[in-house]
Amino acid sequence: xxxxRSSKVNSMDVARLAGVSIAAVSRTFTPGSSVSxxxxxxxxxxxxxxxxxxxSLASSLITRRTNIVALMLPNLVNQVYSALLSEASLRLEENxxxxxLFTPLNDSDFDRTLQRMLEYQVDAIVISAASISSxxxxxxxxxxxxxxxxxxHMPSLxxxxxxxxxxxxxxxxAKLLISGGGKRFGIISGSQTxxxxxxxxxxxxxxxxxxxxxxxxxxxxxxxxxxxxxQAALEIMSGEDRPDSIFxxxxxxxxxxxxxxxxxxxxxxxxxxxxxxxxxxxxxxxESYGLTTIRTPVRRMIHHMMNLIAPETPLDPPQTIxxxxxxxxxxSTRLAVNNSGLDS
Amino acid sequence: xxxxRSSKVNSMDVARLAGVSIAAVSRTFTPGSSVSxxxxxxxxxxxxxxxxxxxSLASSLITRRTNIVALMLPNLVNQVYSALLSEASLRLEENxxxxxLFTPLNDSDFDRTLQRMLEYQVDAIVISAASISSxxxxxxxxxxxxxxxxxxHMPSLxxxxxxxxxxxxxxxxAKLLISGGGKRFGIISGSQTxxxxxxxxxxxxxxxxxxxxxxxxxxxxxxxxxxxxxQAALEIMSGEDRPDSIFxxxxxxxxxxxxxxxxxxxxxxxxxxxxxxxxxxxxxxxESYGLTTIRTPVRRMIHHMMNLIAPETPLDPPQTIxxxxxxxxxxSTRLAVNNSGLDS
DNA sequence: CTGAAAGCGCTTACAG
DNA sequence: CTGAAAGCGCTTACAG
Numbered sequence: 001x002x003x004x005r006s007s008k009v010n011s012m013d014v015a016r017l018a019g020v021s022i023a024a025v026s027r028t029f030t031p032g033s034s035v036s037x038x039x040x041x042x043x044x045x046x047x048x049x050x051x052x053x054x055x056s057l058a059s060s061l062i063t064r065r066t067n068i069v070a071l072m073l074p075n076l077v078n079q080v081y082s083a084l085l086s087e088a089s090l091r092l093e094e095n096x097x098x099x100x101l102f103t104p105l106n107d108s109d110f111d112r113t114l115q116r117m118l119e120y121q122v123d124a125i126v127i128s129a130a131s132i133s134s135x136x137x138x139x140x141x142x143x144x145x146x147x148x149x150x151x152x153h154m155p156s157l158x159x160x161x162x163x164x165x166x167x168x169x170x171x172x173x174a175k176l177l178i179s180g181g182g183k184r185f186g187i188i189s190g191s192q193t194x195x196x197x198x199x200x201x202x203x204x205x206x207x208x209x210x211x212x213x214x215x216x217x218x219x220x221x222x223x224x225x226x227x228x229x230x231q232a233a234l235e236i237m238s239g240e241d242r243p244d245s246i247f248x249x250x251x252x253x254x255x256x257x258x259x260x261x262x263x264x265x266x267x268x269x270x271x272x273x274x275x276x277x278x279x280x281x282x283x284x285x286x287e288s289y290g291l292t293t294i295r296t297p298v299r300r301m302i303h304h305m306m307n308l309i310a311p312e313t314p315l316d317p318p319q320t321i322x323x324x325x326x327x328x329x330x331x332s333t334r335l336a337v338n339n340s341g342l343d344s
Numbered sequence: 345x346x347x348x349r350s351s352k353v354n355s356m357d358v359a360r361l362a363g364v365s366i367a368a369v370s371r372t373f374t375p376g377s378s379v380s381x382x383x384x385x386x387x388x389x390x391x392x393x394x395x396x397x398x399x400s401l402a403s404s405l406i407t408r409r410t411n412i413v414a415l416m417l418p419n420l421v422n423q424v425y426s427a428l429l430s431e432a433s434l435r436l437e438e439n440x441x442x443x444x445l446f447t448p449l450n451d452s453d454f455d456r457t458l459q460r461m462l463e464y465q466v467d468a469i470v471i472s473a474a475s476i477s478s479x480x481x482x483x484x485x486x487x488x489x490x491x492x493x494x495x496x497h498m499p500s501l502x503x504x505x506x507x508x509x510x511x512x513x514x515x516x517x518a519k520l521l522i523s524g525g526g527k528r529f530g531i532i533s534g535s536q537t538x539x540x541x542x543x544x545x546x547x548x549x550x551x552x553x554x555x556x557x558x559x560x561x562x563x564x565x566x567x568x569x570x571x572x573x574x575q576a577a578l579e580i581m582s583g584e585d586r587p588d589s590i591f592x593x594x595x596x597x598x599x600x601x602x603x604x605x606x607x608x609x610x611x612x613x614x615x616x617x618x619x620x621x622x623x624x625x626x627x628x629x630x631e632s633y634g635l636t637t638i639r640t641p642v643r644r645m646i647h648h649m650m651n652l653i654a655p656e657t658p659l660d661p662p663q664t665i666x667x668x669x670x671x672x673x674x675x676s677t678r679l680a681v682n683n684s685g686l687d688s
Numbered sequence: 689c690t691g692a693a694a695g696c697g698c699t700t701a702c703a704g
Numbered sequence: 705c706t707g708a709a710a711g712c713g714c715t716t717a718c719a720g
Binding site: 354355356366367369370371374377398399400401402403404405406407 | 712713714715716
């Protein structure tokens with residue numbers, strides 16, 4: 001069978017047909033190796049004839065580089081993660097690296113996932129919105145594989161991290177809603193296991209409290225989904241002191257909240273209620289929504305990630321890269337009624 | 345340095361510490377191998393002590409299985425692909441397989457991408473909405489790696505394929521718009537390089553023409569994006585014989601079209617114009633849209649894909665699995681004015 | 689159940 | 705520039 005023969009073609013077969021050593025065929029397929037054009041020509045011809053495909057696993061065994069980077073994402077229902085993945089895939093592809101994707105089912109098997117990444121000898125590990133034990137972090141460090149956390153910082157871990165400035169983002173959001181005349185505030189929050197959510201919320205609450213002396217803020221859990229945001233909005237808006245301004249800790253929840261407010265509660269946005277989100281997912285720009293939001297700087301995050309996983313970048317000391325918040329104003333918020341909010 | 349030592353721990357180190365052979369350590373880490381509990385215990389202890397992580401690349405060299413399946417997706421801006429990826433990732437994870445992701449930049453390097461997949465010795469190749477040369481298909485077949493195309497069928501290729509029934513979907517959509525009283529029709533189409541788009545469009549046109557004798561259908565290219573759909577809708581609606589019914593070959597374009605119709609043209613949906621999409625992405629269910637659509641059966645597609653890439657499934661003969669269209673009625677279409685449309 | 693040995697397909701000093 | 709040889713870290717008949 002041609003099938004059997006074909007599946008066994010290796011560098012020796014090519015070498016034999018070309019009448020050269022296996023070192024020669026290895027060299028012609030290794031950019032930068034010293035082979036005469038004549039030799040390379042012979043080898044390539046033989047390789048083509050046999051449909052030879054080099055085994056990168058075997059070569060990785062020796063070179064100790066796989067050109068595979070592992071990426072761990074919590075899910076893809078939130079478009080931010082799609083965007084992160086998409087951008088990472090693009091940049092990696094440009095650099096001839098492969099992306100090995102992991103989306104752990106339950107939060108509990110992060111460490112097992114990490115273990116599998118190491119078994120595959122990945123060159124680097126990128127983790128978004130998930131945690132990792134210090135034991136595993138040490139293991140990665142010990143094996144010289146860089147780890148970068150996206151959108152989360154764990155000072156105790158001594159791994160790289162890249163994230164938006166949640167503190168700054170929260171303050172910017174708070175300033176905007178206040179400047180728009182906001183008096184009563186609500187927050188639709190997400191799972192507290194995501195530190196980013198916590199940081200955003202705390203920044204907002206602190207600003208409201210310290211600067212504006214506002215203490216009673218309605219908070220509801222939007223569960224990081226459209227439906228959750230929808231329900232959370234209904235909950236928040238059913239209270240006696242109905243908010244006129246709502247912070248949604250992610251855009252996807254904000255979209256749900258907007259739909260609930262418009263179509264279930266029949267209120268106007270931003271006249272009756274102003275909303276601001278976080279992330280800037282594509283849908284937020286749709287004319288149906290026009291959500292004002294604090295953008296998650298996906299491209300810049302991936303740009304820094306690429307630098308951090310480069311072999312030239314030392315693992316130690318771990319770098320913490322913080323990217324400034326970027327406000328995207330659309331139509332879900334009110335214009336400043338005066339300058340007091342923005343200046344204070 | 346502990347770093348250096350740690351990065352060199354292999355089965356020999358473990359064997360030495362445990363006082364056994366390397367075969368023994370290999371066996372304790374290979375489920376189903378015959379090792380006495382006593383031996384396994386000794387080995388595990390030594391392995392833990394050294395933070396040993398087996399090198400799956402080395403073992404793949406011998407077992408000829410990597411447990412890696414390669415997935416090629418055109419992009420992630422369309423949420424259908426996110427859904428496909430998400431579901432595939434989930435199912436693969438459950439089966440202890442890894443997902444190696446490829447998103448080729450230009451259509452031209454599909455073959456090069458495929459080559460790289462083979463270099464990594466992936467167990468299977470899954471391709472969505474992209475083409476592959478017959479040469480590469482033969483190469484995969486020759487190396488015994490199953491290839492399954494998602495949402496596209498190429499009879500000439502002799503690889504597996506799984507897809508929704510585009511013909512049936514197109515007809516279902518046409519029937520619905522006709523039953524809703526549609527008289528003048530428009531189509532917002534996508535890139536013709538995607539056979540699925542072509543099939544949907546042809547099914548619609550054929551049905552309109554053959555069954556209803558409707559020949560002049562306005563067609564505009566929506567470029568498979570929200571913005572493209574928006575522009576295409578403006579274009580189609582600016583013609584003299586303004587359509588009262590529009591087919592959008594993907595939901596994402598339908599969303600753009602809806603926004604254009606409502607907010608730019610100030611027309612009502614479905615009273616002035618009815619729209620139907622294809623895919624059923626999450627946004628289509630949002631209350632702001634309520635898009636009636638023909639669902640792409642993502643879960644069932646991935647389910648079949650998993651079966652097709654199983655080692656038990658023979659590569660030959662290639663299987664073509666066709667999944668029936670599923671109509672999801674929401675509020676962007678009109679109710680049947682009478683039975684004539686649905687019955688004919 | 690266990691170990692010694694061959695070998696998976698490649699790369700890389702080393703010597704020429 | 706080229707080849708012979710050692711070796712990357714593992715698995716698997718084979719013999720005991």
